[in-house]
Amino acid sequence: MGRKNDRRVKYTKMVLKQSLLQLMQKQSIQKITVTDICKNADINRNTFYSHYSSPEDLLNTIESELFKKIRLSLDTSNDARTATLEICQSIWNNQELCKIIFSENGDRKFMKRVTTIAHDKFIAEWKVMSKHHSNDLLEKTYIFTENGTTAIIQNWIMNGFIESPEEIAAFIDEINKVVLDTLF
Amino acid sequence: MGRKNDRRVKYTKMVLKQSLLQLMQKQSIQKITVTDICKNADINRNTFYSHYSSPEDLLNTIESELFKKIRLSLDTSNDARTATLEICQSIWNNQELCKIIFSENGDRKFMKRVTTIAHDKFIAEWKVMSKHHSNDLLEKTYIFTENGTTAIIQNWIMNGFIESPEEIAAFIDEINKVVLDTLF
DNA sequence: ACTATAATACACATGGTGTCTATTTTACAA
DNA sequence: TTGTAAAATAGACACCATGTGTATTATAGT
Numbered sequence: 001m002g003r004k005n006d007r008r009v010k011y012t013k014m015v016l017k018q019s020l021l022q023l024m025q026k027q028s029i030q031k032i033t034v035t036d037i038c039k040n041a042d043i044n045r046n047t048f049y050s051h052y053s054s055p056e057d058l059l060n061t062i063e064s065e066l067f068k069k070i071r072l073s074l075d076t077s078n079d080a081r082t083a084t085l086e087i088c089q090s091i092w093n094n095q096e097l098c099k100i101i102f103s104e105n106g107d108r109k110f111m112k113r114v115t116t117i118a119h120d121k122f123i124a125e126w127k128v129m130s131k132h133h134s135n136d137l138l139e140k141t142y143i144f145t146e147n148g149t150t151a152i153i154q155n156w157i158m159n160g161f162i163e164s165p166e167e168i169a170a171f172i173d174e175i176n177k178v179v180l181d182t183l184f
Numbered sequence: 185m186g187r188k189n190d191r192r193v194k195y196t197k198m199v200l201k202q203s204l205l206q207l208m209q210k211q212s213i214q215k216i217t218v219t220d221i222c223k224n225a226d227i228n229r230n231t232f233y234s235h236y237s238s239p240e241d242l243l244n245t246i247e248s249e250l251f252k253k254i255r256l257s258l259d260t261s262n263d264a265r266t267a268t269l270e271i272c273q274s275i276w277n278n279q280e281l282c283k284i285i286f287s288e289n290g291d292r293k294f295m296k297r298v299t300t301i302a303h304d305k306f307i308a309e310w311k312v313m314s315k316h317h318s319n320d321l322l323e324k325t326y327i328f329t330e331n332g333t334t335a336i337i338q339n340w341i342m343n344g345f346i347e348s349p350e351e352i353a354a355f356i357d358e359i360n361k362v363v364l365d366t367l368f
Numbered sequence: 369a370c371t372a373t374a375a376t377a378c379a380c381a382t383g384g385t386g387t388c389t390a391t392t393t394t395a396c397a398a
Numbered sequence: 399t400t401g402t403a404a405a406a407t408a409g410a411c412a413c414c415a416t417g418t419g420t421a422t423t424a425t426a427g428t
Contacts, residue, residue: 006395008405030214033384044407049386108292140336144359147335148328155327175328175363182362190426192374219415228376233417 013051015041020058024100029059029107063110066097070114080121084172087118088165091153095161102157108150115150119176126180133184141183145176197235199225204242208284213243213291247294250281254298264305268356271302272349275337279345286341292334299334303360310364317368325367329360 019041023032032055038045052058070090077083091098091114102111123142149172156168163171203225207216216239222229236242254274261267275282275298286295307326333356340352347355 006405008393008395012406034386035384045385046387046408047406050405053386140339140355141359143335143339144332148332151327151331152324155324171324175325175367178366179359179363182366183359190374192424192426196375217415218417229416230377230418231375234374237417 009051012043012047016043016048016051016058017062019043020055021062021097021100024059024103028104029055059107062097063101063107066094066101067110067114069094071117074117078121080118080125080176081169081173083118083121085165085169087114088153088156088169088172091157092161092165095157098157099160102154104158111154112146112150115153116146119146119149122176122180126184129184137183141179145179149176193235196227196231200227200232200235200242201246203227204239205246205281205284208243208287212288213239243291246281247285247291250278250285251294251298253278255301258301262305264302264309264360265353265357267302267305269349269353271298272337272340272353272356275341276345276349279341282341283344286338288342295338296330296334299337300330303330303333306360306364310368313368321367325363329363333360 016037019037020029020032023036023040034045034048034055037043037055037058038048052061070087073086073090074083077086101107119142122145123138127138152168152172152175156163200221203221204213204216207220207224218229218232218239221227221239221242222232236245254271257270257274258267261270285291303326306329307322311322336352336356336359340347
């Protein structure tokens with residue numbers, strides 16, 4: 001019964017995560033060693049290896065947990081507008097973590113993985129209206145707006161959340177609408 | 185006189201560059217060691233260090249040379265449309281190199297550095313027309329289109345240059361126009 | 369042919385890695 | 399409360415890349 005719920009395991013994993021995030025505030029994941037993380041966490045290096053295989057592996061775990069949180073908040077909403085808003089709110093609710101994970105050295109692929117959730121709904125909505133257009137144009141437009149949207153959110157995070165989630169979501173909605181409405 | 189033009193130096197630098205690019209086809213720069221590069225190039229490791237300080241340093245050199253080429257082709261054109269086209273043509277003229285440098289593991293910051301040349305001209309042109317708008321909206325729109333444009337070019341490269349430079353430049357012009365004309 | 373210097377060969381201490389084998393500590397359950 | 403499984407630690411190990419020495423060889427340019 002006490003397999004994964006062992007207090008010792010929970011503590012170890014917790015401090016290792018904290019330790020990595022703390023180190024990531026000053027250096028990129030690429031330059032952080034297992035030894036660094038363990039010294040900073042006051043955890044034996046062998047213990048690290050019994051839970052994770054590398055700093056990247058540990059980071060993946062952290063990211064997956066955040067991703068799960070964000071996805072959970074989306075299960076209710078189906079249209080693109082509310083999905084965008086809820087993603088922004090999820091990020092807003094995890095500001096400290098997001099600041100680190102999506103920082104300069106942060107994993108762009110993961111950021112994209114998040115925005116894609118909402119963006120796919122955008123595209124699905126517009127795809128219906130664009131049957132007379134080539135898939136090629138749709139594909140290029142998708143790439144353009146996808147990456148633009150991702151950058152807007154990343155910039156919002158990096159600038160310290162000056163705008164509210166509502167404001168950012170509204171801007172994203174508007175500019176995506178402009179592009180897609182005009183082209184299709 | 186023969187300082188930097190020494191044939192030995194030219195050869196060494198050349199094979200080291202080739203070696204790194206070859207290795208980058210299969211792994212990211214992060215995982216490539218000095219030892220790897222030297223073994224692959226059949227160059228002594230000490231020789232590497234007498235020219236470059238790290239694999240990243242070597243890559244920076246390669247990137248800077250490409251950047252110089254691209255900038256050179258731009259000195260004639262002043263408007264955004266022709267600048268975009270000439271960048272696309274420069275990339276087209278260096279396909280093999282660009283495929284590697286802008287690959288999945290490629291340096292996104294460098295890709296942005298390139299597209300920014302043309303994009304800044306776009307923005308300068310539109311900035312004149314948008315005095316009545318907030319800098320904030322302009323800034324966000326800039327980020328959106330900047331990153332969208334970058335992604336389009338990157339995608340063009342990664343897909344193996346299916347379209348001509350003219351076609352890609354035309355799409356970039358059009359979609360940027362749509363966004364900026366509609367919002368301002 | 370001379371000479372400066374580029375390239376090589378060899379060596380070294382350093383530091384992180386991943387994986388062992390004990391040994392100690394501790395959470396949970398009977 | 400105590401027994402036990404398993405978690406954490408301690409210490410050691412070979413391995414490999416690093417960066418920096420020193421000495422030697424090869425060679426491009428004059």
